[in-house]
Amino acid sequence: MRKRISKPKNKRKVKRPKKWNIKNLYSFLCVLVIFIFLCTFLIFLQREKSKASLQLIDGGRRGPFRYIKIKNTGKVILTNIEIYIDGKKFKTLRAKLMQNKTLGDAIPLSLGEHVLEAKTPEGAHAVLKVGS
Numbered sequence: 001m002r003k004r005i006s007k008p009k010n011k012r013k014v015k016r017p018k019k020w021n022i023k024n025l026y027s028f029l030c031v032l033v034i035f036i037f038l039c040t041f042l043i044f045l046q047r048e049k050s051k052a053s054l055q056l057i058d059g060g061r062r063g064p065f066r067y068i069k070i071k072n073t074g075k076v077i078l079t080n081i082e083i084y085i086d087g088k089k090f091k092t093l094r095a096k097l098m099q100n101k102t103l104g105d106a107i108p109l110s111l112g113e114h115v116l117e118a119k120t121p122e123g124a125h126a127v128l129k130v131g132s
Contacts, residue, residue, distance in 0.1 A: 052076040054097075056118055056128035065106040066130060068116060072097045076122050083107070084117040 053074040059067030070093075072078050078097040083090045083105070090107065097103050107116070113131045118124075 052078060052120065052122035052124040054078060054081070054118055054120065054124040054126045056116060056126040057102075058128060058130055059104065061109075062106075064108050064110075066109045066114075066116075067104060067106050068128065069102050069104050070097065070118055070126075071102045072099050072124075074122075074124060075099055076124075078120045078122055078124055080121055082119045084119070085109070086115055087117075 051074050053072075055071045055073050057069040057071060059069050061067075070081060077099070079095070081093040081095070081097065081103070083093065085107065093103065093105065095103060109130070113129070116128045116130060118126045
């Protein structure tokens with residue numbers, strides 16, 4: 001004869017996962033939407049905070065010189081502004097340009113059409129086409 005194997009008397013109950021109902025699903029979706037919104041907002045703030053930009057302004061011609069103004073229109077302090085004339089590096093202005101401040105310089109230019117560029121290590125870039 002075969003012996004019957006008896007089941008243990010203190011059997012543990014297996015916890016089953018809760019079924020999703022409308023209230024739990026709604027709460028989960030609300031938390032998820034708020035989390036995604038906060039992450040997107042923080043990324044946007046970080047981008048705006050680290051935005052570097054500048055603007056070149058033509059100050060006119062006086063004799064053999066063309067006067068330009070370089071304005072920091074971003075939210076970052078700009079340093080080591082490199083000036084290029086027609087794609088060739090002219091000089092580097094070693095100065096700190098605070099936000100919403102302007103720096104002026106005189107550049108000797110021959111008559112004709114020229115392209116002036118300003119670049120910074122922070123990533124700011126500006127182009128100005130001038131003609132006499």
